[in-house]
Amino acid sequence: MAAAAVTLLLYTAATVGLPATALGALVLFLLAAAGGAVLNLNYHRKQLPLPKWLVIVHGLAAVAGFLLLLSATWATRAA
Incomplete structure (x- = not known):
């Protein structure tokens, strides 16, 4: 669902325009x-421990967005 939402937001930005x-x-x-994607492909798929800093940055970026x-x-x- 998140990918669909980002796709719709990209489409809106390209066609109608968005505020800053x-x-x-x-x-x-x-x-x-x-x-x-980095967390999934480089760590989770290979069953490696996830780096805490990247998990936190990933979450903070999503919440801030x-x-x-x-x-x-x-x-x-x-x-």
Whole structure:
């Protein structure tokens, strides 16, 4: 579901355009997705212990992206 949401956000950015905060959220989501792919392909698949710093950065990027997207949504509703 997260990949579908990022895809829809990318499509919206390419066709309609997004505010700067929503674009920042998109960048954070893409960074979180890249971190998740690294965690899955390089560590989980090989049954290696996950590096704690990467798990934390992955989670923080996703939460920060969500909060930025939420604030962008509230800002456009207020306008």
